[in-house]
Amino acid sequence: MPATSNIPAWFWILYYSLLIITFGVSILTIIRKRNRLFSIINLAIVITVPIISLINSIGMQAANEFLHLIIHLKQGDLWAFYVFAGYAFILVWWLFFIRVSVKVKNL
Numbered sequence: 362m363p364a365t366s367n368i369p370a371w372f373w374i375l376y377y378s379l380l381i382i383t384f385g386v387s388i389l390t391i392i393r394k395r396n397r398l399f400s401i402i403n404l405a406i407v408i409t410v411p412i413i414s415l416i417n418s419i420g421m422q423a424a425n426e427f428l429h430l431i432i433h434l435k436q437g438d439l440w441a442f443y444v445f446a447g448y449a450f451i452l453v454w455w456l457f458f459i460r461v462s463v464k465v466k467n468l
Contacts, residue, residue, distance in 0.1 A: 368425045383407050383451060403454045410447035413440055
């Protein structure tokens with residue numbers, strides 16, 4: 362029998378809030394013509410990663426979505442590697458964005 366998610370609601374609120382903020386900041390960065398290539402890639406990842414995660418989590422057997430992702434990474438599923446790399450790219454994009462923003466602010 363498929364397990365239901367036991368990740369708390371506050372996590373999902375935080376998760377989707379960060380995705381929405383990332384989406385908006387990526388669009389603003391593209392409009393301001395700063396780091397356009399990375400921001401366009403980030404925008405595509407912010408849109409596709411949650412959709413791919415959701416589609417592949419339907420009928421999952423793991424206790425929650427994180428464990429489901431880890432299991433499929435160990436099995437070598439392509440979608441899991443894409444999702445993992447996508448989240449890593451979003452994290453690196455934010456670090457780069459903050460670094461550039463602080464550097465510009467200090468000038």
